[in-house]
Amino acid sequence: MLTKIFLLGAATFALLHTGEALVARLEDVPNPCKTTGMKPFDYSQLLCMSVLFYEAQRSGELPGDQRLTWRGDSALKDGSDVGHDLTGGYFDAGDFVKFGFPMAFSTTLLAWGLIDFSNGYSSAGQTNHGKAAVKWATDYFLKCHTGHYEFYGTELAGETAAALAAAYMVFKFANEKRGSYSDSIPEVKDFYKSWNGFGDELLWAAAWLYRATGDTTYLDKAKEHWDEFDLGDPPTEFSWDSKAPGAYAVLALATGNDLYKNTLKTCLDNMRHDLPYTPAGLVFVNDWGSNRHAANLAMLAMVAGKLNIDASTNRQWAKKQIDYMLGDPLHSYVVGFGSNHPKKPHHASSSCPDMPEKCDPNWAMNQDGPNPQTLWGALVGGPSQDDSYSDSRPDYQHNEVACDYNAGFTGALAGLVEHH
Template sequence: MVKAQWSGATQSEITISGETGNWTIELKYDAKVIINGTYGGKVKTASFDELTFIITGDPIEPGAQHTVQYQAHYDHNAGANLISAKFNGKQIDIGPVATVWPITVAPVGPTGHYNYGAVIHASLLFYEAQRSGKLPTDKRIHWRGDSMLDDGRDVGKDLTGGYFDAGDLVKFGFPMAYTMTVLSWSLIDYEDSYIKAGELTNVRNAIKWGTDYFIKCHTNDTEFYGQVGNGNEDHAVWGRPEDWPKSKVRPAYKVTTAHGGSDLLGETSAALAAASLAFKTSYPKYSAKLLTHAKSLYTFADKHRANYTTEISDAKSFYNSISGYGDELAWAAAWMLRATNDSHYKSEVNKHFKEFSGQLDRPGGFGWDDKSAGAHVLLAQLVGDQKYKTYVQQYCDWAVHKAPRTPKGLAFMGEWGSLRSVSNVAFICLQAAKLGINEKVYRKFAESQIGYILGDTGRSFVVGVGVNPPSHEHHRASSCPNPPVVCDNYAFNNPGPNPQTLTGALVGGP
């Protein structure tokens, strides 16, 4: 049955012949696993303890041979064995015991060389733990359930879905859109890595979970809902998202032509344009739909100029766009150029660089607020203008040679989310290396910074991964014990490790 094994997972195949009609396959493990990546069938049911799974599919035609494939992933235990498999109640010979080993992320060879496929797997589990809305039946995070199913009810819209922000329960559209842009970018440029890691389906699902939500939020050409949930109200409550009282409908906030919201709208346009490329071959109709929304949002962003916090004032204390909106307009135009190859958007890029030259015509940063370095490296790839290459090189040279360093080698980009920030820099410098700019130097820098995060210092900063990983992360859902135990401020003040493992979560850092 077992066709392939790698750290954290096995891939198995069952071939059915001489059978007709409806069918089921029952799999039993001796420890918790997650079944996904199915082909030729799908998981119909999974026991709550993640030990027993039922796979089924379309009826088998007379004389046909049918093959079912699936992946079994470790789920926070010391390893799991497939102990039984049945087809329509009859025992199947499973051959050698198939062990699903834990995620092991230790240096392979020199310091800084890691099993990056296992890290990708863990990171995508984190995205699933952050999901809001109605969860699919094949969910991989057993301690998460349906939540916030009334989002949008106060405005008569369906605004369910999307992602919770960090360890909280608000859906902040601005950083969420940035996340989907960069995740899509990673899939466009590094699809072979996701395939090698066995995570292509999961990364597509992660992107689509976000873009489906953005489509819901874009209720017409000049109306976009950029936040659900009140930040202060959310921060005053500690508990499971699944336990949010139905009587307490969360407020939805939008931008309109009354003021606009060019930073939020521009970033969301970029996200949908990038995602349209990510789905262009695998899901062309959905790709076209994403691009239609991206074009509309870009026009809205450019025509009605304002920072989004002018209308969504609640976000100002949490995700205020300090850099303004010029970087998002240029960033969105660059992604529209890449997605459409329409020279109109090259003219739009030039327009924004002229108007916002003080911000854009110099080396910049890259994160949920400032997109200028991202626009520079993307445009260096698209149009080849030397000035964009120069700005990227100056940015990366500063990061490599001049940025302050911690005693153990972290390029320190600021106190709030230092590991997140340096990861963003590493991504930009890897993109620069692809252009042939200081390739060896920038690759070595990126590898050293990711190595710091994964364990070069003797400990990991990624939950559930590697040596001595974090276990007390500030996160509502993972801090809660299993129901029916109440989750409240007692869980917040619990001095012990979180009851649930938030696999793949990157903590803020030093």
């Protein structure tokens, strides 16, 4: 039986927040991320832009060094209904909802990039901004840990343990009080239901906790979960719902064990060769967030390169996937980058015009023309399998943005900066 915890409200963890967006008057400002002249694509500038995107997603009271000045404070009463300060964290996508499950996954990938592609971050001058992006989420997660054993569901506790790679209590609870978090929080089932169960989150958490602490207890747990949930059979995606491929890489990095290296190699080989591609070359995992899935695999391939697993092949493949998103051979899917970038992403606050007062996002999302505010660095969902794509704000399937869309993309960019 699941223990019900009150984190973001007495009824809903997902924080189905319907408040209006606040925007500041926008000055006509250029791209805050300066070009470095890197060819054929400026991966350093793009890394800066991708990290900058997370500033647009911040919830709560914004800091004084906020670079996107068209955003304002928001959702300042989160948690007041249960007597806790639960402000902060990130809005998930183009709306005003905070979902802890994909937020924690996004944070884990952002932190992973800072760990294993630290030279890329340093070279691009983005280390401090990257750390700030991670801290904005982890500060929020720490607020959400309101007491002993207070989390909703195994997947969420496991993913947050991976993101924090810290409190043993969180992981122990996730393992002992098993049950799907979406059973406790039915409101999330239409958005981020854990379709493949919680075994991969337990493996993912154990792998990160072992790497962070060196405590073999976590490695033993990882081995137990590997066997119990038959997680050595590689899945066909790496995403907020499917963590096993990432766990192979983390365990390989932490142990150097050939079992984990070979499983990661098999996983990537299968994905590269068995998954379909668009005619122009994007590996196609799913029609929802097609760019996001390809970017996650690109980051995984860059990590495999770091492990000397078919290093040249994996890095070249990752570069091709990221370059597709940047405009080779078609057009850019990154807002603010390239001459033909998306100008109408499905994103409420950037759809609001310059004004000193409140903006009704429902009204703003239905207006014509480009978004009044440039959502620098946001990676939109991506094309259909035939490469077709229309820069249309109502088309949230292909033109929405999300924290997890940019997460693997950011890590892959850091890897590309490091190796180019």
